[in-house]
Amino acid sequence: MHSLTEENYLKAIYKLLEKGEKKISTTAIAALVETAPASVTDMLKKLAEKKLIRYEKYQGVTLSGSGKKVAVDIIRKHRLWEFFLVEKLGFSWDQVHDIAEQLEHIKSEALITRLDHFLGNPKADPHGDPIPDEHGVFHALNTIPLSAVTVNVPVIITGVIDHRPVFLRFLEKEGYALGKKILVKEKLEIDQSVTLLLSGSKKLKHISHDVARNILVLPEKTK
Amino acid sequence: MHSLTEENYLKAIYKLLEKGEKKISTTAIAALVETAPASVTDMLKKLAEKKLIRYEKYQGVTLSGSGKKVAVDIIRKHRLWEFFLVEKLGFSWDQVHDIAEQLEHIKSEALITRLDHFLGNPKADPHGDPIPDEHGVFHALNTIPLSAVTVNVPVIITGVIDHRPVFLRFLEKEGYALGKKILVKEKLEIDQSVTLLLSGSKKLKHISHDVARNILVLPEKTK
């Protein structure tokens, strides 16, 4: 069995690998797990010992097969719990991450199997992030940022890139939510800002490029 | 904030106080938390330092007001989670204790408030143990063991004393469950064994005194 701390390190490494690079630095991990780089080095030695990562000093780190499995399993649990918190307990999407950070470490295969079934085997969490199945397979949608959408082609909101509560609360206040329809009316050349119609409202909305690129969408009715 | 370990010690002390004695011994705690007595002594000093218990060496230990509050809160969480696991996820009553031992340490007031509401503010867990409210108040029923029931007075099963999975599985297999009606037909002088009718079955059942005293009941329709 792995400690809660080990799980968090593996998850951090996984998230860093997910965003591009093949080799992950000590400092990047330190920032994510909020510890001193020296502490990260200690843990990397331990994880390498256990064959959960591949690590050679000064050369960065990458996940082994078993390490990746642990990381994906934690992510699965995190997202299932987030879904539960929003759909069953009525939390809003900006409140669930910290609680899920705790719940993701509960150890019981049966619990997750049953929770998954109870929730109707959801495919995405409240932020649109895909929930891997019990084999660790992701069924990710082929989303694009709202900033890249063609004018006058209707799209559906399917997720966010920025997960900060302050951003999520802003979106909620403005009426944006997963499943909502958006029709982009204009993209301003000068600053890449977007003018759009949000389903349910007749008033044009205007958002910056920076907001638009943090909203993920899909063209309406993809089969 | 208190560590998971501190919480478990306080819960153990609470449970020992619950069963009678006013002063709790180091060895009794050691048995419950499954550590060496020397380790318990260490922890008792720490808990006393934090004013969570009253402790003088060789004199046993008792809970302070704040220590009791922590313990009751953990018990509330444990029992709410057990209720959730049985009622929502479909676990049987012999499977939930170990998972609840983990879930009871999740720290979020909002989570428990919402979980309690989602579950319909249950008053008892799957084993009939009362769930304290948010103020730590128990609304316990005035139950008696089945072994003490008067012949031919119908009673309802409201709980168990023995919580061991093996006992719970035996009861389940035999058809006993919370809410079921029992009519005691005979109590044998010689060994205090009980002959009874269980609602839903026409066949007389015969159980030992030892089983009977571990089943808690209430006279039918108490107002």
Add this chain to the structure above:
DNA sequence: ATAATTATTTAGATTTGCCTAAATAATATA
């Protein structure tokens, strides 16, 4: 190609919770 800067690792400590063995106090027995 050197020098300066930045990243990473090592060294040495600390905290929490636990252990075994030994010392001491409390209790039971003779």
Add this chain to the structure above:
DNA sequence: TATATTATTTAGGCAAATCTAAATAATTAT
């Protein structure tokens, strides 16, 4: 009451995860 037994505490250490400061390697800039 004196002695044997049992309970409890103290002493000394260990493992996990962390820290700061110092040493070393890698990278970037001159």
